[in-house]
Amino acid sequence: MTKPKMSGARAVIESLYRENVEVIFGYPGGTVLPLYDELYDANIRHILVRHEQAAAHAADGYARVTGKAGVCLATSGPGATNLVTGIATAYMDSVPMIAITGQVPRSLIGYDAFQEANITGITLPITKHNYLVQDTKDIPNIFKEAFYIAQTGRQGPVLIDIPKDAQIEVIDFEYPQEVKLRGYKPTYTGNEQQIKKAASLIMKSEKPIFYVGGGIIFSNATEELRTLAETIMAPVTTTLMGMSAFPTAHPLSVGMLGMHGTRYANYAIQESDLIIAIGVRFDDRVTGKISAFAPNARIIHIDIDPAEISKNVRVDIPIVGDAKNILKSLIKYVKIEQAKTDTWIKKIDAWKKEYPLTYKKDNLLHPQYIIEQISEICPDAIIVTEVGQNQMWAAQFFNYKNPRTFISSGGLGTMGYGFPAAMGAKVGKPEHTVIDISGDGSFQMNSQELATVVQNDIPVIVAILNNGFLGMVRQWQELFFNRRYSHTCLESSVDFVKLAEAYGALGLRATKQSEVKDVIQEAVKSERPTVIDFVVEREENVSPMVPAGAAINEILDLE
């Protein structure tokens, strides 16, 4: 069979077809003109964003809800550098993504040409791998490798930089059947001996606890987690990235741990005799003071990335591999007649009763109340968050049921992530209500995307918890800097209703508790892109809180 001849740009599109790419978030420019010309009549949906950063976040949100790599596209120079925050966000949270950038023609690379930036150099530390196409013939192979690398092992973003002349040059196209990467062979099955050892430790434990993160969602292992947790009757705490991996309302759920975790999750970790850590990396926001973390616990650490084992804490039984595979084997080896955890569970239930997550129940409009109302009215919604107080309240007060319904920038903590990520999530799961829990600060970092959601008819709901502050920073200033609110006040705030209307979206506002239900219902019913401006209590704090550097059981309740 002869290989079809085609341009580099066409080869890119053909490669994307073979990877079953259905949507690209992008922004055109000089060095991607040949690619955009091919996209003009390609069978791939292209969503034109208003800032490249949003393209990267949207691809990220799409990937987190679908489990497939999200694809974003930008031109060289500023287009490419605008992707950087979005790529770094995906990298920190291990999200599969393909970022395609145009580059100046090969003959001009290195000459400081117009709109030239060394984007492979810039993204070296924030991509799982990246490529500069130097030989047009390599395009099919590079795409095959890139998608494979992005979507296997510990997933992550891969960038492909394509010089303009390589998009024009004609090659013989043949898409490879398989990848040959001698330096990349992720481990999927855990070591059998280690799994047996873990099982025997689990069977002996009287105070076990599961500590699970994003890895359990990415490996689709939430069912197995539930089975094992119910078998041994052990509580489950999740990281921010692990929210929605275990149903909030499940009797064994103790919610989130760490800095703004529940008291009972933190107490349980500190008092446990065995931590079964899955798809987590013992981040400083989780462990608090590391030398005081879980002093009595043995630790089983299951992770697909060997470099995470014993990086931050000593681990007794490391198991490298895919969480789903390993949990399946563990379930096989853990034979328990009668769970030994009765006393342990009773103790935890008592803590739950004594220290519930709560807030002041008065007539004022508290942000936590809004999250609870959203949870009640839209129980099956996908919740996307910005970063700061809104993010913590969304994690604390929504009742999560199914995996991949809580989407948030956990590692990098990117303000401005939520709205474009919500857009990507809605494109990936159009049948779900998608709500961005936002703050007035974060929303203004990418509010230009209102134009995108209106133009492309992507009916996401943005719920702004508007306190006229950069709330989380203000909270730290209140607690640790004598209430000196240095540059955290956004008081001369925007009229978000008019802003939404100016873009052709629906704008709603609630200033009282009694209005909350109505505006949420109206937003859902409208099936239009909607911004709801919730004018909330200005100095509400996220509580409880472990001060930075303290042990996680040294937890404060804040007013």
Place this chain on the structure above:
Amino acid sequence: MKHTLAVLVENKPAVLTRVAGLFSRRGFNIESLAVGVTENLDISRITIVVSGDDKILEQVEKQLNKLIDVIRVSDIPAGESVSRELALIKVGVDSATRAEVMQIVDVFRAKIVDVGIKSLVIEVTGDESKINAMEQLLRQFGIKEMVRTGKIAMNRGAKVVQSEKR
């Protein structure tokens, strides 16, 4: 504590940047680094001397292994390996000191690779301590310029660092 790592990598552009960049951003210290192609033309071998305790070494190895273009990382234990460095040393001489310098060169089994009226260029090969000793002795004559390669190392005996198990 110093460790010597042999890192087999794809012989591709930017691989050295990936490896070196990893060390700087993770705060690992490189004592020396030498790179060259191997018996297999599409594989290069980087010899890195890194200082740190066992925990740091473990992280270095794991992080290196995460790079897609890194094929294999092996620790080359000091006692069971041979290692060499090469240095070129330009020493200022005159008729009075030339003979003495040449004698030192002889004792060290080094070579004089360039002779000028006022200088000699000496090539010396050996392990780190030998080169340090040579440098020490030549200093009194005035070292005008010196360049050292990083250390390269190889296991003794039949043990080899290979890209794949044969």
